[in-house]
Amino acid sequence: MIRVFIFFAFAALLAAGVAMLADHPGALVINWLGWEVRTSFGVAFIFLLVAAIALIAFYRFYLSIRRAPILIGDTFAARRRRRGLQALTQGLVAVAAGDVESSRKFAKRAEDLLEAQPLLQLLGAQAAQMEGDEEAVSAHYQAMLDAPETEILGLRGLLTQALRDGDKEAAKGYAARAYTLKPQSLWAYQSLLELQCEEGDWDGALATLKQAKKKKTARADVLTRQHVVLLSAKAARALDQDDMSTVESCALKAHK
Numbered sequence: 265m266i267r268v269f270i271f272f273a274f275a276a277l278l279a280a281g282v283a284m285l286a287d288h289p290g291a292l293v294i295n296w297l298g299w300e301v302r303t304s305f306g307v308a309f310i311f312l313l314v315a316a317i318a319l320i321a322f323y324r325f326y327l328s329i330r331r332a333p334i335l336i337g338d339t340f341a342a343r344r345r346r347r348g349l350q351a352l353t354q355g356l357v358a359v360a361a362g363d364v365e366s367s368r369k370f371a372k373r374a375e376d377l378l379e380a381q382p383l384l385q386l387l388g389a390q391a392a393q394m395e396g397d398e399e400a401v402s403a404h405y406q407a408m409l410d411a412p413e414t415e416i417l418g419l420r421g422l423l424t425q426a427l428r429d430g431d432k433e434a435a436k437g438y439a440a441r442a443y444t445l446k447p448q449s450l451w452a453y454q455s456l457l458e459l460q461c462e463e464g465d466w467d468g469a470l471a472t473l474k475q476a477k478k479k480k481t482a483r484a485d486v487l488t489r490q491h492v493v494l495l496s497a498k499a500a501r502a503l504d505q506d507d508m509s510t511v512e513s514c515a516l517k518a519h520k
Contacts, residue, residue: 349374368395386414389421401425416446423455435459443472447479457490466498492518 294301351374354366371391374384389404402425408418419442426435436459442452453476460469473494477487499514 385411386417398425416442416449416452419445420451432459432462436463443475447475448481450481453481461494461497464497464501466494466501469494470498 351370354370368391371384371387374387385404385408389401389408392398392400392404402422405418405421405425408414408421419438423435423438423442426432426438436456439452439456439459442449443456446452453472457469457472457476460466460472470491473487473491476482477484477491481487495514495518499511499518502508502510502514
């Protein structure tokens with residue numbers, strides 16, 4: 265609506281100007297290098313107007329010629345990205361379907377077409393896992409730690425590998441990092457708590473549980489039962505060590 269109003273306003277001004285020039289044609293004389301040009305002001309104005317329009321059109325044409333390589337490059341880049349995302353999607357579907365050959369093929373195609381795509385590492389890890397290449401799986405999970413979008417997935421994958429290999433120390437480190445990154449993540453909380461309990465790190469487990477209560481990671485009744493169990497376990501160890509003050513403190517807290 266505003267554009268229509270501007271157009272009619274411009275047309276009205278132009279018509280008024282033409283009418284004024286018709287009523288007062290005037291005269292324009294130009295002397296330059298021995299040449300003399302005589303014309304009316306209206307003709308000179310129209311000539312200048314046409315020249316300005318032609319100059320603007322030529323300038324826009326020149327800009328379009330200069331921008332042509334960039335536009336062509338952007339078109340090819342968009343097409344390449346679209347094909348890469350399609351390959352990525354097909355690869356993830358192949359992983360879900362258990363198709364090892366297709367997942368490997370689409371993972372390679374997506375890697376060739378896409379540059380920095382965090383989900384590429386996830387597809388690569390899943391494809392390598394289906395082939396049983398644990399070194400490649402670990403490399404992909406490690407690479408996922410560098411991207412905020414996939415860091416938590418990389419930590420979960422590395423945690424699973426460490427538990428399978430019996431490396432409890434590394435598993436505890438991954439679980440702690442995952443829980444710090446995502447305190448609302450139930451699997452990260454449970455993994456860290458279980459590893460701390462296996463080590464007998466009751467103070468660490470109680471600190472983890474305190475954080476879980478603060479972040480409401482699990483249901484309140486579940487956290488309360490776990491709190492009682494941890495206090496009882498800490499009291500039992502203190503009893504073996506004849507630390508009666510700790511036994512009494514933990515027992516009273518658990519009873520409460």
